[in-house]
Amino acid sequence: MPRRDSALPRDFWARPHIAAALATCDLPAVLEGVRSAQGWSQGELAAAVGYSQSWVSRVINRQQALTVEQVRDLSGRLGIPIHLLRFADAAAPERGAGPTKRREFGKVVTAALTVPVAPARGDIGDHTAPTLRAITGGQRRLDASSPSRDLAAGARAHVELTTRTLARARRTPYAPDIAAAASEAAGFAAWLHADMDDAGSARGHYRTAVRGARLAGEPLLGAYMLGSLAAFETDNGDAAVGLELTREAGRLVGAGAHPTAAAWLACVRAVAHAALGEARAADRAIAAAEAAVARRDNAQPPWPWVFPFDAAKVAGYRALVAVRLRRPADARRAFAEAFAQAAPATKQRGVLMVEMARAHIAAGEVDEAFRLAGDALGIGVRYGSDRLVSRVRRFRRSYRGAPARCLRELDERLADTLAL
Incomplete structure (x- = not known):
């Protein structure tokens, strides 16, 4: 005491x-x-x-x-x-x-x-930004159990609301906080559209989120949005752009970044390096992330992170890196470590299942690979995640091995999704 x-x-x-x-x-x-x-x-x-x-x-x-x-x-x-x-x-x-x-x-x-500060409008005050952020927070909680398509219209409306509110708050003391709230709203809308496999809309919302963070003057928020955009670009096949975005995010937070921020950015950077085939750079980035999460001051995450970035999360990224570098044994060990320590959110678990399936294919374990892909497809259909369904379809198209019963079953289920 x-x-x-x-x-x-x-x-x-x-x-x-x-x-x-x-x-x-x-x-x-x-x-x-x-x-x-x-x-x-x-x-x-x-x-x-x-x-x-x-x-x-x-x-x-x-x-x-x-x-x-x-x-x-x-x-x-x-x-x-x-x-x-x-x-x-x-x-x-x-x-x-x-x-x-x-x-x-x-x-x-x-x-x-x-800047000459204008008097605050009657409908804008200290309560405005927290109220806007609370709406985004409620939408994020619903994302854990709701299809993205069910949430997207509301998220887009909220982005418009925050944008209009920010315009009314210009030159008031409340503008920076409202700009941060607008950035968070746009970042969530971007995530939903990425999950809907709508890359164009997702990219536009991410850019809006980055601009909002800059208006707010919040380096950590800006780094978070740039890192999210980097992960999105890497995931959509442009790892070189993703890597450059992580570097820009790193410059924002600087050398003294909170360990949660440093570890997460290092992991995003590692996946981009791996996608480019840069094994040594990817391994160095994962090692940096592991060192950051082990720091004693990694107990409380900085806003806008909600949870600390821990060893289980690094293990998940280490597995993604191993898949892209064609190291199936390393990938399976890392996936086992990640799933043993923490239970990812449902949609994210589906994404990891597809990556695990790739590792099993590389190890010649076809039945287990397609079982995992089928489970991931079920999650994608149940939660309306077009991104996840598309990943399963790409996984199936990439298979060049001998025909098998597990392939026919997955093909039938994929065909059924087209009729939904």
């Missing part, structure tokens, strides 16, 4: 980054600063403030907005000088007002110096 009365350094509240966070009421930055200065874990910080660790984690990762009441409560519990917080001055909102602003001090100062 941490000591709540343990003294902070005398100059702590005057340190530039803490003073800047106080000036903009950036409580996530203040909380993280206090935690670091005290040498606490997030669990110990949670104990000190009397909230759950998951809640504290969401606050620090900027996934949980704070009310003024919560700001006052946290300030009292940690001894934060509330008179230095921006909301405590004469212009402060009343108790019970909406979420506090979370813009970084540098962005606020830059905006104030370069």
Whole structure:
């Protein structure tokens, strides 16, 4: 249990980054600063403030907005000088007002110096971006159990809503947060269209997502969207473009990237290298990902990542690399490791099944390969994933071996999908 009365350094509240966070009421930055200065874990910080660790984690990762009441409560519990917080001055909102602003001090100062700030419209405020993000979050949760085609129309409408809202919010302090929400909405729409095998629409939405992240001034979000676009381009046969996009994403996050971001980008890069036949580069990238996930500070993922990128996820990518480099034994071992440690989402499990089938074909295990392909086809049909059905069809066309009963059965099922 941490000591709540343990003294902070005398100059702590005057340190530039803490003073800047106080000036903009950036409580996530203040909380993280206090935690670091005290040498606490997030669990110990949670104990000190009397909230759950998951809640504290969401606050620090900027996934949980704070009310003024919560700001006052946290300030009292940690001894934060509330008179230095921006909301405590004469212009402060009343108790019970909406979420506090979370813009970084540098962005606020830059905006104030370069852009005349217009008064906020009555329908736009601190609540706007969290509300838009909550809609995207709800759609993402539905994706786990719903066909992409059932969600696509709503996702496109939400992209239009966020775009129109951003246009109305221009030159207001809320524009960066709303731009980030618009980026997330477009990124989800891109994923749905990729799953529908609509490459043109998916690519357009990904580009919109990248632009939104740039408008928001959020390097991590920009890297996430660029990396997602890179994976999409590699998956659609343009690994050279995918590789260049991962490099651009890497430049955005820099050398000090959070291990979750670094590991994920390294894995996406590894698959692109493997697709280009660059075995040594692919192996180096996988090794970099393994080193990143093993770091002690890989416990809490940074927004917009929801879950840490762990060893099981790296094993899945290692298997994909092995398939593309025609290493069937390595691929099967890596797939076994990935599935033993975690259960992928249903559609992603179907994609991995097709890749596993390729590894079994390379090892001469035809029956097992086509059993897996048939299971993947069933998932594709059940969840309306055209992308998954197309992968199974491409897998079948790539087979050049002797006829067998398992082939005829898969051919019949593929023919049936055309009549659905």
